Amino acid sequence: MSKAAKRKARARQRTKQTVRAARRPVVPAPVPKKVERRPAVQAEAVAQGPGGADALYSLLSRSGLPRVSAIARRDFTALFVSPVGWVVAGLFVFLVSGFGFIATVLAGQQATMAGVFGVITNFLMVVLIPLLTMRVLAEERAQGTLELLLTSPVRDWELTAGKWVGAFAFYVMLIATTIVYVVILRVYAAGLDLGLIGATYLGLVLVGAAAIAIGVLASSLTRNQIVAFFIAMALLLMIWYAGYVIGFFVAPPANLFFEYIGGWNRFQAFSLGQAALRDIVYFVTLTFGALFLTTRVLASRRWR
């Protein structure tokens, strides 16, 4: 910038400041002294704004949704900028096509989605989801940006929900790519049970939601991403297989209990084409439980 331009810019700024200074006493910023007075002030702000959009915004703002979506969008796009997102997506596509489709359908000559779903449930759940979620809060903690978020008027649950939605959207996008194989099978093979496939997709979405919530919880516990990855993987392996494994060794009737609470067994129903309410409730509860614990971890900074 030339000297003259700089001078001009400074002059512009000066006039701006004086205008602001002159305006200030005429319209004093109404800082409410009590919480009860808040609605009136907000209504006033709405009246001053250019109408509909802001009115809608102030309504939405109270629900916290704009902040959840802002955080989710930032996380979602960050996955495309960082190598982690591409690694996860690349591995996913490679494994699903290689083992799930080429090996079972083309080499094995079976018109089934079982291979694709098998790869997702066996590998995606316990390895790729921890990779996806390990950075969400651990990185923010390590870089200090968590301080920026938590000193903004963002509630703990809004931050947690935003983080979860961002990773979940990425997961749903990955799962959605496998619909290509359903279409291919549908075109070339006549006898495809779409109801069964639909139920399995529902199951995958629910399982993913729970796994991502657990990953977010693991990420909130540490500032080290590697540690977050292993915590998440350990928790997921435990929830996913422990019931099954323990149930296998324990004598009946106690084995029924362990088999009942294991995630793997709960998912089996979906892959058999049953969308039972008790299994839906199981995964939804896991999701909300893990997210609730995450908000408690975030809140712990206040009394630690």
Next chain:
Amino acid sequence: MGTGIRRADRIRSHLLDNLTALIEVQGLTKFYGERPAIQDVTFSVPRGQVLGFLGPNGAGKSTTMRILTGFIGATSGSASVGGFDVFRQSLEVRRRVGYLPETTPLYNEMRVDGFLKLMCKLRGVPPSRRRERVGDAIESCGLEERRTEVIGRLSRGLRQRVGLAQAIVHEPDALILDEPTAGLDPGQTRETRDLIKQLGRRHTVILSSHILSEVEATCERVLIINQGRIVADGAPGELAHRLGSGRRHEVELVVRGEAEAVEAAVRGVAGVDEVTVSPDGEGAVRVIVTTSLADLRETLSRAVILAGFGLLEVQERALSLEDVFLQLTAAEGS
């Protein structure tokens, strides 16, 4: 409907704002385990003031700031910003505070304007005002030419400006800046200081620093904090003065004449306790006189002139803020 009442409310709250302090801290104490980070910290900041928080590393500056911004809790005591309790009405406080943490955390993969827009969303700036607010913050911090650059590729000084821009983007009442010039080179330090001075005209500012000259240059008022306690509070000059009185004064004279004769003349003045004489240039001597009386400059110069010597210079040696700081922290430490 109800506009009359609303206007009365508004005028009253405006008056209240001018009468009461914007930031009020009362007996704040925070323990990390057994170790106290701050103890019984009490102060208040009126609207529009630029307050410097001065202390060595680990004195409790960051802790106090983190409590004020609602990032961590306190063990006991209370704090409020704009009349809102920091602990019970945290969201209201956070809406009114702009904060720059010590490490200047930013999202490195984002562009400057995208990042500021995100901060607008998080701090509840309505959609219709976002563009204006982002533009304003960018202009205030001199980032016009870096608007679309990726934050990770910016220099340390420019990152600091982005950090300041995010702190002011939602037009907060109070700005809390934790060591805003730490880790900058001298040019960047000066730039950042000038920027803070400029922001100080529009906002109430609390900034922390362990560098004295910085606080002296930018702040109207200084709180010196050491080992978690406030040890001094006042304007930079006033603080130095207050500590100076009650202790010894020093007057420095440069006199043309012979050393021993000058010393004899100076010693003759009533109230002089100590005299040190050292040669200073050709035929002149530098005399440092210590006295317990307030100001002996006039009496001393008269005595020197009456004795027939040439008086070249006379000045009172004021304690600099640095002396004050060292005295206070040394006293605390021992």
